[in-house]
Amino acid sequence: MRILLVEDDISLQHNLKVQLTKQGYSVDLASDGEEGLFQCVEYNYDAAIIDVxxxxxxxxSLIKKVREKQITFPIIILTARDNWQDKVEGxxxxxxDYLTKPFQTEELVARxxxxxxxxxxxxxxxxxxxxxxxxxSSFEVKKNQQTITLSGYEYKLFEYLMLHPGEIKSKTVLTEHLYDQDFDRDSNVIEVFIRRLRKKLDPDNTYRLIETLRGQGYRLSILTDPVTESYGE
Known part of the structure; x- marks a missing residue:
């Protein structure tokens, strides 16, 4: 998942990027509202974290302008102001959603x-x-009762496809959601990860899990077989 963090406290910005990256997120950074607005308009994010x-x-004002442009990804507000009026305004x-500083990174990730x-x-x-x-939550992938081991980027790609089943996603879109803005968008790495996912998840193509649509991209098939497994308590 690719997110935008708009925070002018450089120390907090760095620490949050490190922690969020450890959780599998690709994190783009902005240090002021104008830069944040540009990136919200220019790039396709799964979510944003915006300081007041x-x-x-x-x-x-940044959030208002983002919504005026019909940009709908979810936004978490960070605020040092501990009164309900500011939270309601946001x-x-x-x-x-909002978090009041200081906060635990675990709570931010969960939200x-x-x-x-x-x-x-x-x-x-x-x-x-x-x-x-x-x-x-646990980053666990299963096929029936069997746990499938995926690399970090394989998991991120499969997670994104699982969140958007039946939707055609181009290589460009998939790359944008896996990497930050500095990544080489002409890379064929998505093709490599798709091949690996097919080999690990559906090696015999029994379920036709991931379809290739020539000239368009990839689509995760919507399957109807019931899943009866439990992850436990």
Whole structure:
């Protein structure tokens, strides 16, 4: 998942990027509201984390402008202001959730995961598609009762496809959601990861899990086989 972090505190910005990257996110950075607005318009994100007290364009105004442009990805507001009026103002501007500084990174990650799932119509951390399931909390992938081991980027790609089953996703879109803005977008790495996923998840092409649509991209098939496994408590 690719997210945008708009935060002018460079130390906090760095620490959050490190922690979010460890959780499998690709993180783009902006240090002021104007830069944040440019990136929101220019790139396709799964979510954004926006601080209220930004230079050049404050966080509330930034969120309003983003929503005026019909950009709908979920937004978490970071605020050092601990009063309900500021929180209400942020939510009314178009924010989806908020955290008051200081906060625990684990809580930020949990809220971020939940917002991205809900934006894709998924309420549970366990995403199921036929005999395949993926747990966004434990990063566990299963086929029937068998756990499938994926690399970090294989998991990120499969997670994105599982959140958008039946949708055609181009190589460009997949690359944008796996890597930050500095990645070489002409790379054929997506083709490599797709081949690896097919080999690990559906080696005999029994389920026709990932379709290639020539000139368009890839699509995760919507499967109907029931999944009866449990991840336990």
């Amino acid at each position: 007290g930004l230079p050049k364009l404050d966080g509330i 939510l009314d501007a178009g924010g989806d 971020l995961n939940a917002l991205i799932r809900r934006a894709s119509g998924k309420a549970s951390p366990i995403i199921q598609n036929g005999v395949f399931s993926l747990n966004t």
